[in-house]
Amino acid sequence: MLLAERQERIIRLVKANGFMSVLDLCEQLGASSATIRRDINMLSDNGLLLKTHGGAMDAMRGALMDLPVNLRRSMNTEEKIRIAAEAVLRIKEGDSIFLDSGTTTFEIARKLQTFSRLTVLTHDLSVALDISRNTSNNVIVMGGGLKADTITCSGIFTERMISDIHVNKAFIAVDAVSVVHGCMCFAVDEVAIKRQMMNNAMERILVCDHTKFENMAFVNICQVKDFNQIITDSGLDEKLRREILEVNPNLLCV
Amino acid sequence: MLLAERQERIIRLVKANGFMSVLDLCEQLGASSATIRRDINMLSDNGLLLKTHGGAMDAMRGALMDLPVNLRRSMNTEEKIRIAAEAVLRIKEGDSIFLDSGTTTFEIARKLQTFSRLTVLTHDLSVALDISRNTSNNVIVMGGGLKADTITCSGIFTERMISDIHVNKAFIAVDAVSVVHGCMCFAVDEVAIKRQMMNNAMERILVCDHTKFENMAFVNICQVKDFNQIITDSGLDEKLRREILEVNPNLLCV
C-alpha cells in the first residue's frame, strides 16, 4: 500500500470513529506501529488530525466540543472573566439587556451583583438562575424547547418571544469569528436566536476569547462589522488584530 | 480506550446528566476508579467540569445544584409521592402535558423517567431541569419573568405563551381548596397561569395533599367541579371527603 493511500485511510477512519488507536490502525491497514506512528505524526503536523497518547483523534471533534486536556489549551476562564469585566462596564443601572448563552456570557452574569435595577433577558437557564439567585435584578427567561446538554431554550417559541422584546444592549457570544466569513456558530437553532437578539437591540456587543478567531463553524450568523463593539482578550495575534480592525474599528483586547 | 477518548466521553456524560459519580463512570467506561479520578482532576483543573465529592458535575450547572434539595425539604413528601404516582398513571406515551409549579408536581416530574416521548410544558424551572436532566422527554419552558424564591416564570410573557399551546392533560396544583369557595392560591400572578393552563387542556387533573382542603388563600382560581379528576392523599377527613364528592365525584384518595 502506498503512503498516500494509507494516510488517507487513516484520516477517514479517524474521522469516522472520532478516535483510533495505533494498534487498531495497524490491524486495519496492515502496517507496523512504527509506520502508523510516523503517519500520525505527519498528519498531525499538517493539522489533519490530533495526535493523542495511544492513537489519534479527529481534529474537527477538537474544534466542535470541549475536549481532552492534553491537546486543548485550557478553557481560558481567566480571559473570559477579564472580557466579562470589560463588558460589564458598558452596562448602566436601569438597562435592559439580552444575555446570550455561553461561558463568557455566564461570567458576565456573575458580575451583575453590583447592579439591582437591570432587566436581563436570556434563553440560558444557567445564566437566568445565577442572576436570579445572586442579584435583585429583574430576570426574564425566554422560554422554548429546552436542550439538555446546554440548558438553553431554543426553537420557535424562543424566537417569537425575542421578537417581541426590544432592549438597549445585546451581549452576543459566537463559536467562531473569521474576517472573511464573519461570525459563525455550531448549533443551527442558535443562529436565529442570536440574529433576533441583535436585531432587537440598540447596541450589539460581541464577547469572545481569542481562540474563536480564525476558527470555522457550521452556520453563519452575521458579519464582523455588524457589532458596535467587540471585546476579546489580549491573546489575539497582532496580524489578525489589524485585519479585524479594518472591518470593525471597535475592537477591544483586554 | 484512549485517554483522550475517555476524557471526552466523561465530559459528555457529565454534561448530559448534570452529574456523574465516579463509580458510574467506572462502569460506563470500563476503567478503574483511580483512572477516573485522575481524569476528573485533569478536566477539573482546566475548568471543563466541576469536581465534587463522589463524582463530577457540569461546571455551568454548579449554580443549580441545590435546587432540588430546597424543594425536597418541604412537608408531606410521602403523601406527595403517592399522589404523584397515581397522577402518572393517567399519562401515556406521546402525551403533551402542562405541569404546574409546586412540590407535588415536582414529584410527578421525577416519575417521568419511565416515559421517553412526552412533551412536558412547564413554567417551573426546577421541574423543567429535573425532567430534562433525567429523562429524554421533550421539555418546553414557558418563559417569562423569573421569580427568585420559587424559580418559576410568570407574567404576560408566560401567559401569552401558554395561550398559544394546547395539550392533552394539565396537572394543576393549588394552595387551598374549599367546597364553597373553590380553588385558591396565594400568588396573584399564578392565577392567570393556572386558569390558562386549564383552559387549554383537554383533561384537568388537580393534585394536592389533604392539608390544602378547607384552607383559604388570597385569590380564587376556579371551582372544584372544573377538574376532571382530583387526586389527594388518604389523610382527608371523612366528612370533608363526602362534601367534596358531592361537588366533584372524581375524587381519588391514595
Next chain:
DNA sequence: TCAAAAATAATCAATATTGAGCATGTATTA
C-alpha cells in the same frame, strides 16, 4: 458529638506507548 463508612490522595509496581537509531527492501535516477 463521635464512630463507622465512603471517598480521596499518594505511592508503587506492572503494563503500554513512544521516539530514535539502525537494518532491510524497493523504486528512481545517473
Next chain:
DNA sequence: TAATACATGCTCAATATTGATTATTTTTGA
C-alpha cells in the same frame, strides 16, 4: 549497473498510563 533516496520494520531505552494498595480525609448516621 551502481548510487541514491525513501519507506518500512525492528529493537530498545525513556516515558506515560494504569490499577492495586495504603493512608488520609470527608461524609454519614446514630
